[in-house]
Amino acid sequence: MSVFMPTFKAPLTLYSYQVDPFYHARLTYYLQILQEAAGLHAYKLDLSIPQLQKMGMTWLLLRTKLTIMRYLSWPEDLTVTTWPQRPWKFYYPRTTIATDSNDKELFRAISHWMVVDLATHRPSRNPLIHESFSGEHTPFEIDPDIGRLKSVDDSLPIFSEYSPTVTYGDADFNGHINNISYVSWMLDSLPFEFRDNYKVSEIDISYVAETYRNDQINIETTILSEGTIESANPKLCHVVKRIHPDGSDQIVSLAHTTWALRNTLV
Numbered sequence: 550m551s552v553f554m555p556t557f558k559a560p561l562t563l564y565s566y567q568v569d570p571f572y573h574a575r576l577t578y579y580l581q582i583l584q585e586a587a588g589l590h591a592y593k594l595d596l597s598i599p600q601l602q603k604m605g606m607t608w609l610l611l612r613t614k615l616t617i618m619r620y621l622s623w624p625e626d627l628t629v630t631t632w633p634q635r636p637w638k639f640y641y642p643r644t645t646i647a648t649d650s651n652d653k654e655l656f657r658a659i660s661h662w663m664v665v666d667l668a669t670h671r672p673s674r675n676p677l678i679h680e681s682f683s684g685e686h687t688p689f690e691i692d693p694d695i696g697r698l699k700s701v702d703d704s705l706p707i708f709s710e711y712s713p714t715v716t717y718g719d720a721d722f723n724g725h726i727n728n729i730s731y732v733s734w735m736l737d738s739l740p741f742e743f744r745d746n747y748k749v750s751e752i753d754i755s756y757v758a759e760t761y762r763n764d765q766i767n768i769e770t771t772i773l774s775e776g777t778i779e780s781a782n783p784k785l786c787h788v789v790k791r792i793h794p795d796g797s798d799q800i801v802s803l804a805h806t807t808w809a810l811r812n813t814l815v
Contacts, residue, residue, distance in 0.1 A: 555686040556632040557590035563621045573815050574621040576749045577729055583645050583658055586631040594681045598722045605667050610728050612661040614695050614753040619655050620815050626650050635684035639663055639672040642693035659691040698755045698803050701771045701786045708770045711738030715762050726760040731802045735787040738768045747808040754804035765792040783808045
C-alpha cells in the first residue's frame with residue numbers, strides 16, 4: 550500500500566565510473582539521477598513503470614530542461630530531491646534539484662512526463678495517478694511552460710555528424726532506446742578537444758518519437774552561437790534522426806545545449 554509522499558529525497562555518492570577523464574561528474578550522470586529519482590519516487594507510490602505496466606500503462610519522458618551550477622569532483626557526495634508539480638496539459642511535470650555536502654545547489658531541472666495507455670498509445674488520465682501526482686505540499690514549482698524547441702535552418706554551420714551503433718544496453722524497460730543514450734550519442738559526436746575544454750551548463754532536450762534497437766540513427770550538431778565554437782558559452786543544436794530503409798529520415802530527438810569553460814563549472 551503506497552503512502553502519500555509529496556517529495557522524495559536521497560543521498561548519493563559520485564563513484565569513479567561516473568566521471569570524465571578529469572574526475573568531474575558526467576552530464577549523463579546528472580541525467581541518470583533525474584531518471585532514477587523519478588523512478589524511485591514513483592515506485593514508493595506503487596506507480597513505477599513495472600507497476601504501471603501491470604495495469605496496461607507506462608511512463609514516457611517527453612522533455613527535460615536541466616541547468617547546471619557545478620559538476621561534482623570524485624568522490625564527492627550529493628543529495629537529490631524531487632517532486633511532481635501540478636498536472637499541466639497532458640503532462641505530469643517534475644522538479645528535481647541536487648545539492649552538495651555544503652547544501653549548495655548543483656543543478657535543477659524540470660521534466661515533462663506522460664502516462665500512456667499501452668493498448669491505445671494515447672495519454673491516460675487515470676484518477677489514481679492524478680491523485681498521487683497532484684503536486685500538493687511541494688516546496689516550489691518551476692514554470693512548466695518552457696516553450697517549444699525548434700530545429701535550425703540549413704544555413705547554419707554543421708559542427709559534427711555521427712552515426713552510433715545501437716547496443717543491447719541502449720534499450721529501456723519499454724523496449725525503446727533510453728533517453729540517456731540520445732545524450733551520450735550527442736556528446737560522443739563532438740571533438741575530444743572541445744569536450745576537454747567545455748562542459749554543458751544547460752541542456753534542453755525533447756523526445757519526439759520512439760526508436761528501437763534495430764533502428765539506424767544519425768546525429769547532426771549545428772553551431773547556434775553566431776557561427777563560432779570558440780565563444781565563452783557556445784550554443785549547439787543536436788538533431789537525432791532515424792534513417793528509414795528507403796533513405797528518408799525522421800527526427801526522434803532534438804536538444805539545445807549551452808556550454809561553459811570547464812573551470813567555471815567545477
